[in-house]
Amino acid sequence: MHVYILLVLCVCLRGVTSFPNGKVEESCESMTPNHPEFKPQTSSSPYKVSVNSTTFTPGQTITVTLQAAENASEFQGFMLQAREVDRKTAVGRFTSINTVQSRALNCFNIENSTLSQASADKKSHFEATWEAPTNSSLGDIQFVVTFVKDYPVFWTMVNSSTIRSTSPINTPSTTRVTVILLALTFTSINI
Numbered sequence: 001m002h003v004y005i006l007l008v009l010c011v012c013l014r015g016v017t018s019f020p021n022g023k024v025e026e027s028c029e030s031m032t033p034n035h036p037e038f039k040p041q042t043s044s045s046p047y048k049v050s051v052n053s054t055t056f057t058p059g060q061t062i063t064v065t066l067q068a069a070e071n072a073s074e075f076q077g078f079m080l081q082a083r084e085v086d087r088k089t090a091v092g093r094f095t096s097i098n099t100v101q102s103r104a105l106n107c108f109n110i111e112n113s114t115l116s117q118a119s120a121d122k123k124s125h126f127e128a129t130w131e132a133p134t135n136s137s138l139g140d141i142q143f144v145v146t147f148v149k150d151y152p153v154f155w156t157m158v159n160s161s162t163i164r165s166t167s168p169i170n171t172p173s174t175t176r177v178t179v180i181l182l183a184l185t186f187t188s189i190n191i
């Protein structure tokens with residue numbers, strides 16, 4: 001009797017795509033669903049992530065769209081973060097969160113820095129709004145996504161195009177370095 005109940009429980013749990021709680025830093029970083037007996041797909045993802053901007057400044061909002069390619073089957077789960085290029089932590093936060101379709105996680109101690117699906121309903125399209133932090137100047141960023149087609153089949157680290165940081169804070173220091181270098185050049189010519 002007990003064995004039977006356990007079996008039923010296992011079968012039910014298997015159907016649910018699960019990203020562990022956002023407080024588990026490791027899953028925030030690896031963005032890998034907790035389906036230990038399966039590995040990420042190595043083929044190119046039939047699901048894409050696109051954005052409505054090629055640049056950003058502090059505090060700017062960007063629309064992010066997750067989409068299945070034409071004729072691809074729908075996806076059940078996802079995990080979405082913005083990261084600086086080649087970095088492993090999330091930056092900024094999602095706003096106007098659609099809590100029917102998505103669930104916000106607190107990865108890397110930033111509230112709403114990560115979104116995952118609210119249910120395993122099949123979907124071909126999901127849209128979110130992300131806001132760049134106002135109090136820090138970031139480098140260029142990308143949106144990074146894990147797409148879960150169904151329990152055994154998922155793709156990790158699917159990237160958007162790079163969104164260039166046009167933070168005004170970066171410009172003066174570059175200019176200053178150039179001026180100093182020019183001054184040094186003239187000094188050595190005069191000697």
Ligand SMILES: *[C@@H]1O[C@H](CO)[C@@H](O)[C@H](O)[C@H]1NC(C)=O
Pocket residue numbers: 052053061062063129
């Ligand atoms: C991108 O989407 C955001 C959020 O909806 C909006 O505020 C912004 O104006 C859009 N940018 C462009 C270039 O359309």
Ligand SMILES: *[C@@H]1O[C@H](CO)[C@@H](O)[C@H](O)[C@H]1NC(C)=O
Pocket residue numbers: 070071
């Ligand atoms: C999608 O399927 C239709 C009908 O089967 C086909 O004509 C079309 O070429 C397919 N598109 C892609 C991108 O595979």
Ligand SMILES: *[C@@H]1O[C@H](CO)[C@@H](O)[C@H](O)[C@H]1NC(C)=O
Pocket residue numbers: 093094096097099104111112
């Ligand atoms: C995070 O998202 C939740 C749900 O939409 C919202 O109630 C909360 O105010 C958000 N927090 C921040 C810091 O944006």
Ligand SMILES: *[C@@H]1O[C@H](CO)[C@@H](O)[C@H](O)[C@H]1NC(C)=O
Pocket residue numbers: 133135136
């Ligand atoms: C920026 O603001 C966020 C939340 O508003 C805060 O958690 C973070 O510590 C701030 N960072 C800096 C560098 O001040």
